[in-house]
């Protein structure tokens with residue numbers, strides 16, 4: 207720095223105040239420079255060919271008398287290499303630091319990972335699975351693209367049955383369709399292992415429905431099947447009643463009304479006391495105090511025959527819950543479409 211301050215003292219001329227100030231400021235600031243870009247700015251400011259302060263000062267020399275020109279010229283000529291040397295030293299220093307600095311600062315606090323959530327349908331399904339698990343039911347899964355045998359024929363749904371109408375199903379070609387219930391999975395299990403079976407089949411099912419607040423053309427079902435020697439309708443009532451108390455609350459009431467399904471005989475609809483009005487009657491239960499949550503019944507002997515089980519040897523019951531409606535009632539969701547739009551503002555609430 208000595209040659210620079212010497213130079214600075216020698217260019218101290220009133221009409222060349224700027225170069226003096228710039229050089230002095232540079233001399234003061236250079237130790238504290240932390241970036242190559244700032245150093246480059248200084249270089250341009252002082253040494254730039256056209257508008258650097260040294261070059262500007264030089265251009266004044268011609269206007270001065272000989273002696274002043276000589277003194278000043280010498281001072282400016284000495285200042286130039288002094289500035290260059292100082293910049294070069296600082297540059298080397300900054301580059302050395304940059305090269306030696308570790309690439310990762312291990313002392314920096316970590317980034318908070320964005321945690322996802324469990325979708326309300328998944329949450330409801332898991333709760334249902336957990337409860338049936340305690341009752342000894344095993345979870346099975348199967349394909350969503352099915353053939354007519356597993357979706358209809360084996361379930362005792364004959365070719366003329368309205369459920370097979372092409373307008374009520376998503377057929378992919380004349381053989382395959384998207385399954386309309388998860389019974390297909392239970393048929394596959396019975397085809398592949400001998401009784402007893404005690405299984406539940408949760409999963410997506412598809413029906414061409416007009417979508418509104420209460421209907422979706424894709425929804426979730428959880429079907430159950432218990433086949434064993436001596437299983438009765440009383441077992442069915444016991445299992446579904448225990449499930450309802452565990453899932454909806456200990457004080458929920460239950461009832462079974464006669465119904466019809468091609469794959470069960472006898473068949474019933476399973477109701478729980480309305481979860482919103484606790485049975486008093488409200489718009490959600492259409493004033494009845496009851497909500498239907500499942501269909502059920504004793505497995506039809508024709509189904510056993512289709513899968514190769516001996517209907518004289520075993521009996522069984524089956525049931526089918528939708529997952530959306532119980533989930534919506536439990537978590538206070540009033541439009542089924544919210545469940546499938548994947549709007550984070552909705553999903554973050556669970």
Ligand code: 2NL
Nearest residue numbers: 389392393469501502524525526528
């Ligand atoms: C409903 C009706 C039900 C079944 C599903 C079933 C499965 C086999 C054999 C016999 Cl492998 N039945 N499943 C039985 C009765 C009703 O679901 O309305 N679900 C929402």
